[in-house]
Amino acid sequence: MTSGPRSSPLALTVLSLLHFKPLHPYGVQRLIKQWGKDRVVNVGQRTSLYRTIDRLLAAELIAVRDTERDQQYPERTVYEITGAGREAARAWMLEMLREPRREFPEFPVALSNLLLLEPEEIIGALAARLTAVESELAALDSSLAGSHRSGLPRIAGLEDEYLRAVTAAEAAWLTGTLADLRSGTLTWDTDELRAFAAAAEQQPG
Known part of the structure; x- marks a missing residue:
């Protein structure tokens, strides 16, 4: 072979x-x-x-x-x-x-570059994502309920259980982050961040 x-x-x-x-x-x-x-x-x-x-x-x-x-x-x-x-x-x-593998999905990449956007744009984008995630969560709930009604053994749908847990966690994180952005709890100063980045560049190694 x-x-x-x-x-x-x-x-x-x-x-x-x-x-x-x-x-x-x-x-x-x-x-x-x-x-x-x-x-x-x-x-x-x-x-x-x-x-x-x-x-x-x-x-x-x-x-x-x-x-x-x-x-x-x-x-x-x-x-x-x-x-x-x-x-x-x-x-x-x-x-x-x-073995967990280190994967590189798009969403964390976008989060790591949020400073390219204005706060209002970030709120709008994350709100739209939350709507989509909640829709996916509802679809997973429906799929799991259908599996239970059909008598399908649980082992055959564990991936849906896992996806449901991950999706619910993302929805909760998005909800909390949006609340912090809207209330002003999550805020930043662009000049301070630039100064921090410049100072970090001066560090040895």
Whole structure:
């Protein structure tokens, strides 16, 4: 076997789905959306899915099972997981569960550069984000309630529980920060910040 590709959320998800049955790429994408995994895996661009499948195939973590031919659709290559793929999926899963990774999402980057904006702009932007976050929170609550009503085992929806907790925490933080901005509790002086930055530049090391 050639050296395998690095783990990624999409690669792990493809291998996990192929654990259950052989699938063609469209079937993989459809199941990701049907099972609500598109909340944690980005499959908006089908090309990224095909690239991931190509990497898994080159690394012999998956193999071609068959080619489906139907007059209504173009030929579809059906893939199945290999023994090496099963081992890789387990290793990736354990690594992702055990080891927090330092990720670099956009929102903290924007927060670190807030001084480019006026206070009113910051309040408007964060208020709009809070509305979006609250909408996402409601969607997660609805999804979790639906899972409970359907009798779906809890283990199958733990990612929604985690996302719900993270989303609720963000909503609470945004609410508190907006209150501080509006009341004037959170304020700053641009000249003082510039002076602080200049002094920091003079520090050795």
